[in-house]
Amino acid sequence: xxxxxxxxKNPLSKENPIAVQVLxxxxxxxxxxxxxxxxxxxxxxxxxxVLSNVVVSLLRNTIPSRIxxxxxxxxxxxxxxxxxxxxKAFVYDVSKQLSVFVGxxxxxxxxxxxxxxxxxxxxPLPSLLDGIGNGLGYAVIxxxxxxIRELFGQGSLWGYKIMPESFFEAGYVNNGxxxxxxxxxxxxxxxxxxxxxxxxxxxEK
Amino acid sequence: MQEIINIFVKSIFIDNMVFAFxxxxxxxxxxxxxxxxxxxxxxAVCFVLLITVPVNYLINEYLLKEGALxxxxxxxxxxxxxxxSFILFIAVIAAIVQLxxxxxxKFSPSLYSQLGIFLPLxxxxxxxxxxxxxxxxxxxxxxxxxxxxxxxxGIGWLLAIIGLAAIRERIRYSQIPKPLKGxxxxxxITGLMAIAFMSFIxxxx
Numbered sequence: 316x317x318x319x320x321x322x323x324k325n326p327l328s329k330e331n332p333i334a335v336q337v338l339x340x341x342x343x344x345x346x347x348x349x350x351x352x353x354x355x356x357x358x359x360x361x362x363x364x365v366l367s368n369v370v371v372s373l374l375r376n377t378i379p380s381r382i383x384x385x386x387x388x389x390x391x392x393x394x395x396x397x398x399x400x401x402x403k404a405f406v407y408d409v410s411k412q413l414s415v416f417v418g419x420x421x422x423x424x425x426x427x428x429x430x431x432x433x434x435x436x437x438x439p440l441p442s443l444l445d446g447i448g449n450g451l452g453y454a455v456i457x458x459x460x461x462x463i464r465e466l467f468g469q470g471s472l473w474g475y476k477i478m479p480e481s482f483f484e485a486g487y488v489n490n491g492x493x494x495x496x497x498x499x500x501x502x503x504x505x506x507x508x509x510x511x512x513x514x515x516x517x518x519e520k
Numbered sequence: 521m522q523e524i525i526n527i528f529v530k531s532i533f534i535d536n537m538v539f540a541f542x543x544x545x546x547x548x549x550x551x552x553x554x555x556x557x558x559x560x561x562x563x564a565v566c567f568v569l570l571i572t573v574p575v576n577y578l579i580n581e582y583l584l585k586e587g588a589l590x591x592x593x594x595x596x597x598x599x600x601x602x603x604x605s606f607i608l609f610i611a612v613i614a615a616i617v618q619l620x621x622x623x624x625x626k627f628s629p630s631l632y633s634q635l636g637i638f639l640p641l642x643x644x645x646x647x648x649x650x651x652x653x654x655x656x657x658x659x660x661x662x663x664x665x666x667x668x669x670x671x672x673x674g675i676g677w678l679l680a681i682i683g684l685a686a687i688r689e690r691i692r693y694s695q696i697p698k699p700l701k702g703x704x705x706x707x708x709i710t711g712l713m714a715i716a717f718m719s720f721i722x723x724x725x
Contacts, residue, residue, distance in 0.1 A: 337703060340545040341646045384643065385614055392607040400603060415653035418606050422646040424546045496540055497714035504700070504707030511699035518698050 322444040326452035332425045333456045333503070334510045335517060339425035342416045343457055344499040350473050353461030354454075355409045356416065359402065361450025363394045363420050364429055368446035370394075371434040378435075387430050388421065395420045425453055460502060468493030524668045527660075531672030534721055537647050538680040539714035541654075544647030548681055549706055558685035559678075566674030568620060568642050569651055572613050573670035574663055576652040579608060602656075609652045617643040647677055683713060 332338045339360070346356040367390050371378070378386050399417045402410040410417065420426065429449050434442045465471060467490045470478035478487065492498045511517045537543045544565065552558045582588055584605050589596035621639045625632045632639075642648060651673050660666050687709055696705050 337549055338546065340549065341542045341650075344542040344545070384640075385611075388610050388614060388644075389607065392610050396603060396606050399606070415650055415657060418609075418653045419543075419646050419650055421606055421610055422644050422649045424644070427644050495714075495718065496542065497711045497718060499542075500707050500711035500714060504704045504711065507704040507707065508697070508700050511704065512697075518701060 319444055322441055323448040326448040327455060331452045331456065332449050333453060334507050336428065338428045339423045339453060342419055342423055343460065344496065344503065346413055346416050347457055347460040347464055347499060348468065348494050349465045350461040352409050352412045353457040355406060356413060357454035357457045359398045359417065360420055360423060360425065360453055362398055363391065364426050364450045365443060365446035366394045367391045367426060368429055368434040368442040369439050371430050372437060372439045372442035375435050387427065391426050392421045425449055456506065459506065460499065463502060464493045464499065524664050527665055528668040528672040531669050532676040533717065534723065536676040536680060536717055537673050538677060539717040541650065543650040544645050544677055547641065547645055552681055552685040552688055555682060555685045555689060558681045562678035562681045564639055564642055565645065565647060565677055568617060568648055569670045569674040572616050572648055573651050573655050574666050575616065576609050576612055577655055577663060577666045579612065580605065580656050605656060610649060613648050614643045684710060
């Protein structure tokens with residue numbers, strides 16, 4: 316049981332997919348200009364990781380290892396098509412905002428990385444938990460980024476104005492750079508800095 | 521003709537794959553330790569992009585788009601298969617990467633040994649898939665524009681990875697705060713490079 320809990324808990328901090336394993340950076344940076352698309356993206360990735368982890372884990376003894384990449388890609392793209400159609404049907408505006416990045420979940424390294432490193436060698440239940448854990452670890456970083464970038468870049472959260480009008484009258488200005496790609500990269504750099512200075516053992520020599 | 525040059529310049533500098541859309545970030549961060557290897561990977565990405573995007577354009581144009589099947593019979597005018605694009609695009613990419621790999625192995629063993637493990641990994645590089653999805657989304661008018669877009673994106677990616685590798689070689693012995701070493705500082709450098717590339721915004725031929 317303790318082992319099972321570890322599968323969910325570890326990816327949240329010690330083995331965070333973005334800050335430590337360096338997987339799935341592309342989408343993490345591109346969709347986080349606002350909080351809402353960031354949350355939707357995090358949920359979609361979690362769903363895809365969990366489902367494909369379970370499916371691959373069920374098939375792990377039948378997939379020939381020579382063609383496993385192709386098989387995994389097909390399974391993942393099926394899941395992504397499902398998620399994409401679902402988003403288009405229920406949250407069309409967010410799906411438009413995410414544009415190509417829903418499709419790019421297929422090549423998101425988190426999904427492939429977890430399939431290769433975990434699902435191919437483990438039973439379905441641990442794979443399920445591993446998928447949930449890594450999805451959540453990804454979500455944590457996305458939510459932090461989305462929160463900071465929308466709050467300081469546009470003065471709002473989830474589309475609602477947060478910064479009071481009096482701030483702007485006193486001379487406060489939204490930081491336009493926050494909505495630019497450049498600042499996302501620097502913010503991730505800072506998150507890694509903070510994370511590693513709190514976990515000394517993660518530092519590179 | 522002017523439009524083609526315009527797309528070419530735009531996709532190198534303004535819509536740069538790495539700095540504007542964060543595509544191909546994983547291999548960009550992992551392989552940029554020395555200029556030599558990053559050059560090899562960059563050229564391979566260029567090459568694969570130049571083949572896959574036009575092929576996917578033809579598939580999209582004559583198979584997937586709404587009304588694309590009219591060349592078989594007018595009865596198919598309302599068939600829209602675009603929900604299949606993810607799975608078809610990724611299949612095409614995986615297949616072409618495999619072909620390119622076999623081709624290079626046969627005709628240029630020296631290049632093959634230089635590229636080594638990077639070649640098969642290109643199949644899951646988001647820059648390749650991303651370029652195909654952008655091609656679909658932006659609806660380029662003819663195959664010439666698609667060629668110039670794919671070549672431009674490839675060169676833009678090559679420029680970015682060589683630039684980063686060169687900077688990382690220079691700072692190898694610099695005094696960097698310990699938790700920032702390696703990954704953290706690489707993100708911040710990329711952010712600064714992205715700010716530099718922002719100065720190209722607005723250039724039009």
